[in-house]
Amino acid sequence: MDPNAMRERLERERADLASTVERLRERLAVPQLESGGDVALADQHPADVASETEARELDLARQTMFEARLGLIDEALRRLERGEYGKCVICGREIPPERLELVPETPFCIEDAEREQQSSTR
Numbered sequence: 001m002d003p004n005a006m007r008e009r010l011e012r013e014r015a016d017l018a019s020t021v022e023r024l025r026e027r028l029a030v031p032q033l034e035s036g037g038d039v040a041l042a043d044q045h046p047a048d049v050a051s052e053t054e055a056r057e058l059d060l061a062r063q064t065m066f067e068a069r070l071g072l073i074d075e076a077l078r079r080l081e082r083g084e085y086g087k088c089v090i091c092g093r094e095i096p097p098e099r100l101e102l103v104p105e106t107p108f109c110i111e112d113a114e115r116e117q118q119s120s121t122r
Helices: 003-029 046-082 097-102 110-120
Strands: none
Touching (some): 003 046
């Protein structure tokens, strides 16, 4: 694994995600009452209002998910700087290159990722 290539990839993914989060923030900054354009919220059909509400809730969920992934990418970049990238933060074993290729920001080996996933769903 080439650390420089991985750094470039992580930085590219970070820039893409940050741009997406910024667009979501801009869209969510407009109050729902004002987002209907020329038609007042009170004049809209209830199904239209529900669709708008659902879209905003999905945007909020996406924003939260993308911000969490940004945090993981930032942590991965710090591990790269310290020379600790590619090692599981729990057990210290090497993370398989195939896993890093699929999920470059992962801090866990497969076994510890599964344990973390199980403990977070409880």
